Amino acid sequence: MTRHDALLVDLDGTVYAGPDAIPGAVEALEAARKRGLTVSYVTNNASRAPGEVSEHLARLGLTLTEQDVVTSAQAGAAVLARQVESGATVLVVGTEALADEIRGVGLVPVRTADQDPVAVVQGHSPDTGWRDLAEAGLVLGRESIWVACNVDPTLPSDRGLLPGNGSMVAALRSASRREPQVAGKPAAPLLRQAVERVGATTPLVIGDRLDTDIAGGHAIEAETLLVLTGVSTPADVLTAIADQRPTYLAADLAALENLDAARVDGDQSWHVDVDGTTLHLSATDNAPDDATDRPAQLAALRALCHAWWSTAATGDPTVRPGDRTAEAVVTALALPRAGSG
Structure with missing residues (x-):
């Protein structure tokens, strides 16, 4: 672990599944923190505010502050803020937590196409329905900017895999025949934001998905650890394409105690x-x-x-x-x- 100055840790399928911690995850991360490592929690899930996420993690037994959580909603808002003028209206497909991040960068969140939005931002919400996608489709028909917080097709839960934001993005992609800009993993903006926040130079990206967490690590040229507690399977790892191959492979986060033993x-x-x-x-x-x-x-x-x-x-x-x-x-x-x- 002396080769790394920060851990950028995924949440769904890595630290918890649904409301409950994955066995051994809390103990492993607390031990890493006590050894002096900076631990940041970097999630593609845009449905909850950083404060809500940090409270959940604290209840599980982790020591952290709100600043230790970086979400794809924050990354999506930052991507938009670099492209549109301050005060511009943005149609939000997602939760109020995503709308709050849009407000936080000086933009105005709206929910209908009639309010003349110049862009669409789309993040996971369990309440997203046809009417929400229809409003977004109308805006996209005007060649407006489209930012997806993430494109994960599935979302790990304590009940199994559920449709993720990427499945909803796919519906709009089909209807609009357009491709969104992506803020979350595997695109680089979210992980770069996390790296900049803690001032890391040699981070280790940790997660359960080859196509997001590990590919995201490749995007920022960082070493990666895949844990088999979520989406990706042993067969997936063996057949992985080059930019989705992890540096380290382990059953769970207990591997942080002896990372060299987990090197592929x-x-x-x-x-x-x-x-x-x-x-x-x-x-x-x-x-x-x-x-x-x-x-x-x-x-x-x-x-x-x-x-x-x-x-x-x-x-x-x-x-x-x-x-x-x-x-x-x-x-x-x-x-x-x-x-x-």
Whole structure:
């Protein structure tokens, strides 16, 4: 951890799922803070104000202030403020928390196209409906500016994956045949705002999604840690494209205690041969006898990723286990199998 001066931590699927903390997350982040690391919470979810988010995190047991929370609503407002004149009207598709951020940068939030907005800003709200999208569609038909706070297609919850802001953005994209500017991850504005706020020079971006958190880290040229507590799966990691590949891979935030052990690299417990798009995985004499051991499984996954990512091969990789231990690991991780179709 001495290589990093700040942790930029995602929330949904990384720190909590719904109202409850993911097991071990609070303890790991508090330990990191006590070791002197700056911890910032950087969320693509634009539905809540920073104060509301910080109160939620404090109830879970985290030590923080409102300034430690950076939301995509703040980033979206900042993106708009650089492009339109102060006092301009902006149609808000989202919560009052997003409207407040628009007011905070000197713009006027409105809810209907009849109020002559010069731009649309769109963030997640569980109450967004057809009428809201219809008003936004009318404004977009005038070639107005369109900023999406984020484009996550799903939102992790304690009940499972729910439609995210990106699904609502997709509806407007289809209707307007336009593309929004994106403020949140994987675009750089949100993470850059977080970096500037704490004055970090070597941040570590942490999250549960390859397509937002890890890609966002690549966008600001920062190292990244993917935790498997939310959206992305082991199979997703293995098949990830270059700009979505994490520096570190772990089951959860407990990896912060020994980050080097989570680096995506070769492992003495596992041997991987690459033959085209087939990865032959076999256990070495150093492999644990118990293939149900989660650390052993993730060590195998890191070894597979390292071997595949080190090649120039194209296509979708599959794994062929070479022994019973490897067979059990491939099954537990639900990895794509060679010859499985």
